[in-house]
Amino acid sequence: MPSREEDALSLARGPRDFVCSARECEKPAVVGIAWQNPRIHSGRHKTWLACEEHREFLHDYLKLRSFPVAEVALSDLDTAHPFPAEADPI
Numbered sequence: 001m002p003s004r005e006e007d008a009l010s011l012a013r014g015p016r017d018f019v020c021s022a023r024e025c026e027k028p029a030v031v032g033i034a035w036q037n038p039r040i041h042s043g044r045h046k047t048w049l050a051c052e053e054h055r056e057f058l059h060d061y062l063k064l065r066s067f068p069v070a071e072v073a074l075s076d077l078d079t080a081h082p083f084p085a086e087a088d089p090i
């Protein structure tokens with residue numbers, strides 16, 4: 001792991017940047033949840049943030065819709081490519 005990421009975390013960490021994406025939840029996020037709607041996102045993905053409490057909830061919410069879902073570490077949010085373009089599920 002490059003030390004750049006640690007620096008970024010310690011400097012940029014703030015409640016505003018890492019708050020859970022669940023409705024009306026203001027808890028600090030512990031993980032990113034990357035997801036993709038194959039019908040509207042071609043090769044791109046969206047990322048929600050989840051606190052420990054909503055991690056499973058958000059995950060299941062997306063899975064129920066048959067969207068590809070993957071968890072991403074908060075430190076990897078900007079660089080992660082959880083759904084490589086080569087891996088076409090269809």
Ligand SMILES: [Zn+2]
Nearest residue numbers: 020025051054
């Ligand atoms: Zn939450």
